[in-house]
Amino acid sequence: MNNPVLNVKAVCKDFGGVRALDEAELSVNDKEIVALIGPNGAGKTTFFNCITGIYTPTSGDVLIDPAAKGQAVRINGKKPNVVTELGMARTFQNIRLFPSMTALENVMIGTHCRTKASVWGAITRNKATREEEQAVIKRSYELLQLVGLDEFVNELAENIPYGKQRRLEIARALATDPFLLLLDEPAAGMNPQETKELEALICQIRDQFGISIMLIEHDMKMVMSMSDRIYVLDYGRMIATGTPQEIADNPAVIKAYLGEDDDA
Amino acid sequence: MEYFLELLLGGLTRGSIYALIALGYTMVYGIIELINFAHGEIYMIGAFTGLIVAGLLTMLGFPGASILAIALICAVIWSAAYGYTIEKVAYKPLRGAPRLSPLISAIGMSIFLQNYVMLSQTSDFLPFPELIPEFGFLKEYNSVMSSSELVIVAATILSCIGLTLFIKFTKLGKAMRATAQNRKMAMLVGINVNMVISATFIIGSSLAAVGGVLIACHVGQINYYIGFIAGIKAFTAAVLGGIGSIPGAMIGALVLGLTEAFATGYVSSDYEDVFAFSLLVLILIFRPAGIMGKEKTQKV
Amino acid sequence: MSNLTQETSQQSFISFFLTAGCDSVAHAVKKSFIVAIWFVFLTFPIMVIQVNTIEKTVVWHWNKIGYVAIAVFFGSFLWRWLLARKELKKDESTEETRIEGLLTRIQSHPLLKLASLGVLALAAILYPQVFDLYQTNIMVSCLVYIVLGLGLNIVVGLAGLLDLGYVAFYAVGAYAYALSNMHWGIGFWFALPLGAVLGTLLGLLLGFPVLRLRGDYLAIVTLGFGEIIRLVLENWGDITMGPSGISNIARPGFFGMKMSIMDSTIYMYYIMIGLVIFTIFCVNRLQNSRIGRAWLALREDEIACQAMGIDKMKTKLLAFALGATWAGMAGVIFAAKTTFINPASFTFWESAMILSIVVIGGMGSIRGVIAGAVILILVPEYLRNFAEFRMLLFGAIMVLVMVFRPQGLISAKRKIYKYEASNTASAANE
Numbered sequence: 001m002n003n004p005v006l007n008v009k010a011v012c013k014d015f016g017g018v019r020a021l022d023e024a025e026l027s028v029n030d031k032e033i034v035a036l037i038g039p040n041g042a043g044k045t046t047f048f049n050c051i052t053g054i055y056t057p058t059s060g061d062v063l064i065d066p067a068a069k070g071q072a073v074r075i076n077g078k079k080p081n082v083v084t085e086l087g088m089a090r091t092f093q094n095i096r097l098f099p100s101m102t103a104l105e106n107v108m109i110g111t112h113c114r115t116k117a118s119v120w121g122a123i124t125r126n127k128a129t130r131e132e133e134q135a136v137i138k139r140s141y142e143l144l145q146l147v148g149l150d151e152f153v154n155e156l157a158e159n160i161p162y163g164k165q166r167r168l169e170i171a172r173a174l175a176t177d178p179f180l181l182l183l184d185e186p187a188a189g190m191n192p193q194e195t196k197e198l199e200a201l202i203c204q205i206r207d208q209f210g211i212s213i214m215l216i217e218h219d220m221k222m223v224m225s226m227s228d229r230i231y232v233l234d235y236g237r238m239i240a241t242g243t244p245q246e247i248a249d250n251p252a253v254i255k256a257y258l259g260e261d262d263d264a
Numbered sequence: 265m266e267y268f269l270e271l272l273l274g275g276l277t278r279g280s281i282y283a284l285i286a287l288g289y290t291m292v293y294g295i296i297e298l299i300n301f302a303h304g305e306i307y308m309i310g311a312f313t314g315l316i317v318a319g320l321l322t323m324l325g326f327p328g329a330s331i332l333a334i335a336l337i338c339a340v341i342w343s344a345a346y347g348y349t350i351e352k353v354a355y356k357p358l359r360g361a362p363r364l365s366p367l368i369s370a371i372g373m374s375i376f377l378q379n380y381v382m383l384s385q386t387s388d389f390l391p392f393p394e395l396i397p398e399f400g401f402l403k404e405y406n407s408v409m410s411s412s413e414l415v416i417v418a419a420t421i422l423s424c425i426g427l428t429l430f431i432k433f434t435k436l437g438k439a440m441r442a443t444a445q446n447r448k449m450a451m452l453v454g455i456n457v458n459m460v461i462s463a464t465f466i467i468g469s470s471l472a473a474v475g476g477v478l479i480a481c482h483v484g485q486i487n488y489y490i491g492f493i494a495g496i497k498a499f500t501a502a503v504l505g506g507i508g509s510i511p512g513a514m515i516g517a518l519v520l521g522l523t524e525a526f527a528t529g530y531v532s533s534d535y536e537d538v539f540a541f542s543l544l545v546l547i548l549i550f551r552p553a554g555i556m557g558k559e560k561t562q563k564v
Numbered sequence: 565m566s567n568l569t570q571e572t573s574q575q576s577f578i579s580f581f582l583t584a585g586c587d588s589v590a591h592a593v594k595k596s597f598i599v600a601i602w603f604v605f606l607t608f609p610i611m612v613i614q615v616n617t618i619e620k621t622v623v624w625h626w627n628k629i630g631y632v633a634i635a636v637f638f639g640s641f642l643w644r645w646l647l648a649r650k651e652l653k654k655d656e657s658t659e660e661t662r663i664e665g666l667l668t669r670i671q672s673h674p675l676l677k678l679a680s681l682g683v684l685a686l687a688a689i690l691y692p693q694v695f696d697l698y699q700t701n702i703m704v705s706c707l708v709y710i711v712l713g714l715g716l717n718i719v720v721g722l723a724g725l726l727d728l729g730y731v732a733f734y735a736v737g738a739y740a741y742a743l744s745n746m747h748w749g750i751g752f753w754f755a756l757p758l759g760a761v762l763g764t765l766l767g768l769l770l771g772f773p774v775l776r777l778r779g780d781y782l783a784i785v786t787l788g789f790g791e792i793i794r795l796v797l798e799n800w801g802d803i804t805m806g807p808s809g810i811s812n813i814a815r816p817g818f819f820g821m822k823m824s825i826m827d828s829t830i831y832m833y834y835i836m837i838g839l840v841i842f843t844i845f846c847v848n849r850l851q852n853s854r855i856g857r858a859w860l861a862l863r864e865d866e867i868a869c870q871a872m873g874i875d876k877m878k879t880k881l882l883a884f885a886l887g888a889t890w891a892g893m894a895g896v897i898f899a900a901k902t903t904f905i906n907p908a909s910f911t912f913w914e915s916a917m918i919l920s921i922v923v924i925g926g927m928g929s930i931r932g933v934i935a936g937a938v939i940l941i942l943v944p945e946y947l948r949n950f951a952e953f954r955m956l957l958f959g960a961i962m963v964l965v966m967v968f969r970p971q972g973l974i975s976a977k978r979k980i981y982k983y984e985a986s987n988t989a990s991a992a993n994e
């Protein structure tokens with residue numbers, strides 16, 4: 001039970017001479033909601049990119065253990081699609097939907113790595129393919145309902161309101177059937193009401209699907225109320241970790257956020 | 265040994281011409297990330313303009329050297345005008361369109377220009393008048409180096425130096441570098457990006473026109489199709505050196521010219537173009553950033 | 565009353581047309597005038613002066629100045645108007661044109677659809693009976709281009725990979741049949757699948773290293789490959805017979821029957837009709853499948869696509885190889901149809917031609933590609949004295965289409981996935 005599903009060990013990432021991540025350590029336990037916070041430019045998104053295979057870490061290890069049974073697999077250096085197939089799905093800070101595909105199609109894309117209709121199946125449209133297609137449509141629709149977007153099923157993604165696009169990204173990520181969902185600033189650009197609803201949705205997803213969730217977020221109220229544990233990143237370094245209460249009381253964290261005062 | 269020298273100089277000459285064309289590709293790519301497919305056609309139009317002007321002047325009885333100078337100037341003026349116009353017509357309306365759109369537009373433009381010249385002029389090879397006089401001091405070395413080769417290499421070196429100084433020290437040159445690095449930022453600090461793009465096309469086209477006239481003098485004949493092959497080869501040179509990099513284009517062009525010269529000289533002349541294309545394919549597969557280019561990671 | 569509004573709307577249209585992108589009519593005229601002068605200057609040496617350096621003669625075509633000036637003067641109004649209209653209609657880009665609307669209406673009405681399909685089928689069957697050998701032959705070429713266009717459409721239109729060396733696979737199919745027929749007497753019906761398989765294999769082989777490249781590099785590399793293949797065909801005389809090509813290639817046989825040229829052309833025609841139907845069927849099903857969706861997504865955003873678990877290389881490779889499959893088949897047919905092939909049939913122009921069919925017709929649109937092939941192949945055939953302007957116009961139209969109508973003549977129409985109402989209702993009740 002206490003085996004983490006994600007275990008990141010001493011990951012570094014350099015861009016030219018800039019060290020965006022410096023020996024970052026982090027772990028996520030089964031069915032946990034973990035938040036990653038830090039000032040702008042701290043390297044949070046880079047951290048996501050490194051563990052999902054979009055960037056290859058300069059050094060360090062990323063280990064996953066989907067079943068939390070102590071059988072960790074090393075995944076750094078693997079391609080993003082392989083990582084997703086292994087069960088880590090993400091959303092993007094600057095929304096990356098497929099703009100000229102419908103909401104439903106966007107979610108259907110998420111099921112791609114869990115389905116297997118081939119060229120042959122596509123052309124002959126045999127029974128297995130038809131059934132698979134039906135199941136995909138059904139599941140995608142249900143996911144859209146879950147995130148409250150069923151009224152937009154056949155709307156092009158680019159025509160959906162901004163806040164809802166973030167929800168659509170979550171549905172699309174869920175369609176890949178992950179054990180760990182990574183959300184990059186899911187509440188960015190949302191009003192307090194929407195943020196609240198989003199918080200409820202994230203908790204519901206955790207309970208309903210029994211998966212772990214890790215999120216990057218700047219909205220402290222949301223982070224404090226919903227996370228089990230929080231990690232704080234500053235200049236690429238994990239400077240603190242603990243429960244929301246511990247983080248709120250941690251002087252290093254306060255310094256990182258209000259650093260300018262002390263430096264002066 | 266003499267054969268080797270001859271090949272070496274032949275390679276240098278080729279490389280010089282490729283460099284003059286490759287600079288245009290690389291500059292345009294550096295600024296708007298577009299492979300200006302029609303650039304080879306600009307070179308061809310430069311050669312044709314040079315031929316027309318030179319033909320007229322010869323008939324009017326002008327002396328040789330002045331003909332070359334006037335023909336070069338006219339070729340530069342008109343090629344630059346074509347380059348400028350092409351950008352305005354075929355690329356500018358497509359800023360912000362999906363990446364494939366301007367590329368297809370460029371291919372269309374290239375097809376159009378080739379046929380435009382073919383229909384207006386001729387589809388046959390046209391003999392190009394001999395404009396470069398035989399230099400007396402080169403007589404003894406005639407077997408290894410002709411005067412036109414010397415002129416080409418010298419003109420290329422001068423153009424490259426001029427361009428480098430221009431980019432480095434003039435205001436427009438600095439604006440170009442800034443735009444190449446970050447177009448949005450350049451716009452924010454008040455650089456007239458449209459003008460910079462136009463200037464890039466004009467400079468690139470002018471260099472190609474110089475190349476077109478000189479190679480036409482050297483080879484002695486032109487047709488509407490010369491831009492296509494030369495264009496692809498110059499593009500190869502640009503990629504070889506690292507597209508977007510000006511010194512890279514020069515180095516890439518030299519490497520390509522020499523490779524071609526030695527490969528055709530020592531291996532087989534039937535497969536002349538195959539060497540260039542194979543080199544292109546190999547570089548793109550194994551080192552798409554080229555000799556001088558830097559690998560870029562896309563920011564997510 | 566209604567007459568009046570019509571009049572005013574007409575008036576406003578005219579004034580919009582005249583002043584699009586300008587402050588006033590006078591400004592517009594001045595602008596057009598300047599543009600016309602500019603183009604006269606631009607085209608002056610190349611269009612007006614023809615020198616012959618050997619005979620030392622000069623021919624001046626002064627009249628062309630006039631044509632250019634007039635055409636550009638009026639054309640520039642049109643240009644500005646089209647640009648302004650595009651700006652205005654930016655938000656309504658999904659709006660259908662009248663022809664598209666008609667097609668949609670026909671398709672959504674089962675009876676109409678059946679009737680129109682019936683008419684089409686009848687026309688296709690009767691065509692060689694009604695028209696003569698010459699016409700049938702042209703139609704066969706057109707059908708070959710439809711197949712090629714639909715094949716390239718998988719690569720360019722569906723997967724968004726710009727392949728400028730498509731003709732290489734076409735050449736491979738043609739030479740595979742020509743050579744195997746010459747050396748081992750292999751027949752058409754055996755060569756057809758062989759061509760398809762060879763096309764696929766070559767597609768995989770070439771695609772594997774190059775598909776990692778970014779879009780525009782891919783275009784150039786494929787162009788390079790296409791040229792390499794052609795140059796090899798030209799220079800490797802021992803095997804390919806060099807530039808003189810291979811002649812006396814067998815036409816398709818029909819159970820060993822001897823056929824006249826007329827009969828075998830008609831036979832070829834029906835084979836092509838069959839192949840076109842087969843191709844449409846396959847492409848249509850592919851684009852509405854799991855794979856088709858992945859292609860589309862890949863075209864829109866590669867990074868998001870990979871993050872959603874799609875194997876970029878594999879998906880692209882699939883498109884590339886499938887496109888090549890059809891080119892291989894078309895190559896076999898081309899060789900069988902002309903009974904003579906040489907490398908000159910497989911130049912870059914051929915690739916450019918097929919690409920213009922796809923682009924002008926409408927990338928990703930089956931109906932568009934068919935319309936593109938019919939227009940681009942048949943029209944120049946019938947307007948003989950305009951044939952020499954063919955590539956000139958194709959080039960110009962490619963630019964114009966990209967600038968003003970990137971979706972092509974007939975835009976792609978995608979399947980709308982429906983979630984059954986009953987299920988929806990029950991799900992809503994939960």
Ligand SMILES: Nc1ncnc2c1ncn2[C@@H]1O[C@H](COP(=O)(O)OP(=O)(O)OP(=O)(O)O)[C@@H](O)[C@H]1O
Binds near residue numbers: 020042047093564
């Ligand atoms: N592809 C890249 N190339 C070069 N530098 C990069 C790249 N990606 C990120 N960086 C740099 O790494 C640092 C961390 O960036 P990152 O996007 O991870 O920050 P962040 O914590 O997500 O900030 P924000 O809260 O603004 O999203 C920044 O200085 C950024 O400029």
Ligand SMILES: [Mg+2]
Binds near residue numbers: 044045046093
């Ligand atoms: Mg970020």
